[in-house]
Amino acid sequence: MGSHHRPTAGQCSLVKPPRLITCLLLLLLLLLSPPLTLPGSASSCVITHLPGFHGRLPFYLETGYIGVEEKTGTELFYYFVESERNPDTDPLVLWLVGGPRCSGFCGVVYEVGPLDFVLEAYNGSLPRLVYNRYSWTQMASIIFLDSPVGSGFSYARDPNGYDVGDISSSLQVVTFMKEWLNDHPRYCSHNFYVGGASYAGKVVPVITQYISEAIDEQRQRPWIDLKLQGYIVGNPITGSKFDKNFHVPYSHGVGIISDQLYEAAVTHCKGDFVNPTNQLCGNVLSTIDKLMSEVSDGNILENKCVKAAPKPTVDVSASRALLEEYNQLHKPPIRPSIDCLSYRYYLSYCWMNDNTTRDALKIKKGTIDEWLRCNKGVLPYAQDIPSSLNYHFNLTTRGYRALVMSGDHDLILPFLSTQAWIGSFNFFIANDWRAWHVDGQAAGFTIEYANNLTFATVKGGSHVVTTNKPKESFAMGKRWLANKPL
Template identity: 65%
Template sequence: MMKLLLRMRLRHRRLSSPPLTRLLACLLLLLLPLSRAATVVTRLPGFHGPLPFYLETGYVDVEEETGAELFYYFVESERSPGTDPVLLWLTGGPRCSAFSGLAYEIGPVKFVLEPYDGTLPRLVYSPDSWTRVASIIFLDSPVGSGFSYARDPRGYDVGDVSSSRQVVTFLRKWFDAHPWLLSNPFYVAGDSYGGKMAPVVAQYISEGNEAMRHPLINLKGYLVGNPVTGDDIDRNSQIPYAHSHGIISDQQYEAAMANCKGDYVSPANKLCADVLQTIKNLMSEVDTKDILQPTCPLDSPNPGRDASARRYLAEEHYYRISDPPVEPSSRCFEYRYYLSYFWANDNATRAALGVKEGTVTEWVRCKRSGFPYTYDVPSSIRYHFNLTTRGYRALVYSGDHDLGIPFSGTHAWIRSFNFSIVDDWRAWHLDGQAAGFTIKYGNNLTFATVKGGRHAAPGNRPKECFAMAERWLDNKPL
């Protein structure tokens, strides 16, 4: 019966009437274990009309002892879901919600950027969604991110290694419940700190496959954007990047090189420490995630809300708002983050997404404190090396206006592998213009920059990043 319903669900999703589709989905969900119960979402609060794509949300238990469950958003490919790749998307932080990927970067919805007036923020379809060519699982990981939770407080005490293994547990259980996708090519993807965890998760999947742990996941590779490594190379590359972009002077750069001897992380003498403090002050004058954009401190003055907004807030439309975030300027990229706080904490939103009552009292995009976290993968570089030398495909891309994780530092650790060059440094194009630059190395490793891209490049260069992802996933040259 289970297999029959799965086949019917796949065959009829595009062909049957909406009521029949919903009925088949509901019958399937009733057969799934309770801890993995899913919700088929056909409408989202703030989005006009039915969703033009298939969205499923749900939980998967990843630790029985503490009752830890990871929440996910699954969006099916709009092109050919039976054969298109399946991506797992991990967001940075750690403990930033995967909703960031869904609504700000590569997903099929985005916020209408209009001044918040107390009513529910509006969503519209994003034409540059990667779900046009791939099915994507947006995962709230580690526990404590987004709507993921644990019944026992001990379940929130995780780190790089334990959370990565929980992701693998999630995937094996998720594919158990979605076996029709097991034969599709699978990639682990993520940006920022998620870019650090992606190769770790991919290596654990690979090791599990080699040990014949079922279900066998059809891992083909991974892709990461402006990835943190945890290695000193990330921060050491900031100084030469800042110099090359006119943020620090020749004299300051020369003083740093002379007194710090290439180590800008742990100053060994006072002269080094002094020049690094000067440089730090200068770097604070720009947005490190996008050096061309205005700086938008989170503690900027709140312009306040009008009377209608205050009335709306008082009508208990929201789940449990204790202290709303400070409202940034609408010209800031972060304004969309501000809107998401009110959208995700709305009662109607939580009901539509199938969020379990009493599990997460207040949704925030990134939980910066409150839960322990162990950084026990000091550097992810060896995981990149291990995977690529074992034949897995890799795309590493960088928005070239990111000062936090500069493209030059990322390219430096890639070059340290000493792989042969298959296709030398060149421009890649979109609409007849250079969209960035790329180089392809042996072992199927591609590095690309996104011209004008910020720390999460799809956020401000969506068309370029979609073109890049589509070509790479389709095994075509950038």
């Protein structure tokens, strides 16, 4: 696996300790609960076994914390899985999860990571895990990050630290990568990509651009040697007008609304299906909304199911004062039907909130009282980047590679929306619209632009295509990362 230093299995390492610390301060730090790592330092542990997984893990797993803000004591938690193929030459990928504030663990078990839950009725015992044969860690080393702070096991000692947004959390990710690479210098020379789906798709190009700028400025190592190649987004939110304005055309195209309703919307709304400017437009959009609510917006082919969100969404503007109360709540999510995708979310809640799991992952005691798959509704988050389109444009015109994948059965962010904003760039087409295949069958359709941007649909794909179409997504990712045609 290489010559770089690693902690031995089950052992935690503390790197870059604070300088000139007095004996008294060290003693105080040791007595504090939870144990603290000062920002700018990092702690990591090698995990060889996990509760619910039979035998030793067949891959290298490391978990840890990295401090990204000294003032608030903000530390981001990560899962690192080394490439199972050739970690010396395979690319390094930073994988983020949407929400915002969904845990990076979702990437490990639901998206591109090496684990999956056994789908079986929960009987009070610990849910079981199995190896995911379509894990992208077969072709890349991947960091799954709990970001922004408040996601998963990432935390801040000062409640003010949770008051972040698109810009500040993206900058914290850049700080995280600087510190992580300081502790893992072996990866500085690897091809590097940033990836994520849904809301993460909004900040992925932002983070990629910030890292690009840091490399260009060459302020300090290891950025000088980092080989940033590009980014990957799936059904990406952009914040632009394109996101929601294609719900109506898409719903018409797949038969959710009638010709008459669609024609009425076109006539009365004048092309704006988001902000009605007259009563006739408002009335027809209200009717359309009711019809769209009849289907599962993440995948129009699936049954509507309980979301398995442990907490109801709470509309609170000044929510810091509620943080302590929020963390004291213990209410398991409503158990959905086992045939629902969200049942796996229910299993993750039960698995993550078991003490044996916390101990195995080396979670700092007293930091996160209750793990939530998606921590929404209470912690403040500012969507302070109105649109990420400029970031996509800037990166691709500078030659960075971009893979934009889109499940064609997603109503949350229809592929028509993504197709429209890409088309607005007026890039020269290098390879026109065609099918791409897996096992001799069309897995979707794709187009390649001269600016190294590839757009591809996944046939039957949902809002997060790596979740419900893992085989097709695996084939796409493997080909694209190898710089081969889809």
